[in-house]
Amino acid sequence: MGAILAPFVVVLGGGLPFAVFASCGIVAGIHAFYLPETLNKPLYDTMAGIEDGEKDHACETV
Numbered sequence: 001m002g003a004i005l006a007p008f009v010v011v012l013g014g015g016l017p018f019a020v021f022a023s024c025g026i027v028a029g030i031h032a033f034y035l036p037e038t039l040n041k042p043l044y045d046t047m048a049g050i051e052d053g054e055k056d057h058a059c060e061t062v
Helices: 002-012 016-032 047-061
Strands: none
Touching: 002 016
């Protein structure tokens, strides 16, 4: 959607393109704070590895 709409925003001209692109960057930065922490945690290659890792983690917390 962004690749389709970007040329139309630029055509509008003035300060609007800067405001639109800046607001997208700010919103993305805010959402980045809600990503899970991965420090000292294994990064899995497959969905099966993720599911197995969640099962192991659930057993450790009990």
